[in-house]
Amino acid sequence: MGVFDLRRYRVIVVLLAIGIFVFVCIYAFNFVMQTIYPIHYEGLIKKYSNEYDLDIFLVASVIRAESKFDPKAVSPKGAKGLMQISSITGNWASEELSIDDYNEELLFNPEINIRIGCWYLDKLRKEFGDNIVHIxxxxxxxxxxxSKWLRNEIYCPGGNGLVEIPFGETKRYVERVQRNYKIYKYFYDKK
Incomplete structure (x- = not known):
């Protein structure tokens, strides 16, 4: 093997090593991001997302923002479970969905909570169309x-959708869910 062949061989080996390194880094990065952004209760999320024609990554994003996938989470305002369902929404949903023997403790049950949360997201979609910010x-x-903000020219000029959300907590919530959604979609949606 001549000097020229040896150099060519070394270049090929180095390029191959760089290619393998880049592939491993990309794979490892996806693995790390899926570890940081898990989708727990994936079967239930898929089941009720499909039932209500919702994007599973949106539902996962709401759960991450609401409870970080903690089924026992309780908000300062008393909302419960994975999707932080309020008492009023839980009672309303239990009647609409004919949930037998409903009580608020059932909101800590992941299946009941995700079912009600998806049902409620679907109700909001029917009310506000496909505008994810409004939902x-x-x-x-x-x-x-x-609805009140959408009738106010300050928040919804020309009736073309919210450009400003007056509640700081809600504005940050919408931004957080949308950020989660982009991350879930990017690292999980391999269509």
């Missing part, structure tokens, strides 16, 4: 507040 704002602040 998420209503999920956090209530549909009455969002």
């Amino acid at each position: 998420l704002a209503a999920y956090n602040a209530g549909s009455g507040n969002v």
Whole structure:
């Protein structure tokens, strides 16, 4: 093997090593991001997302923002479980969905909680169309507040959708869910 062949061989080996290194880094990065952004209860999320024609990554994003996948989470305002369902929403949903022997402790049951949360997201979509900002704002602040904001020129100039959310907590919530959604979509959606 001549000097020229040896150099060519070394270049090929170095390029191959760099290619393997890049592949491993990309794979490892995806693994790390999926570890940081898990989708727990994936079967239940898929089941009820499909039932209500919702994007599973949106539902996972709401759960991450609401409870970080803690089924025993309770908010300062008393919302419960994975999707932080309020007492009022839980009672309303239990009647609409004919949940037998409903009581608020059932909101800590992941299946009941995700079912109600997906049902509620679907209700909000029917009320606000496919505008994800309006749906998420209503999920956090209530549909009455969002309806009021949509009639206010300050928040919804020309009736073309919210450009400003007056509740700081709700604004941050919508941003957080949308950020989660982009991350979930990027690292999990391999269509």
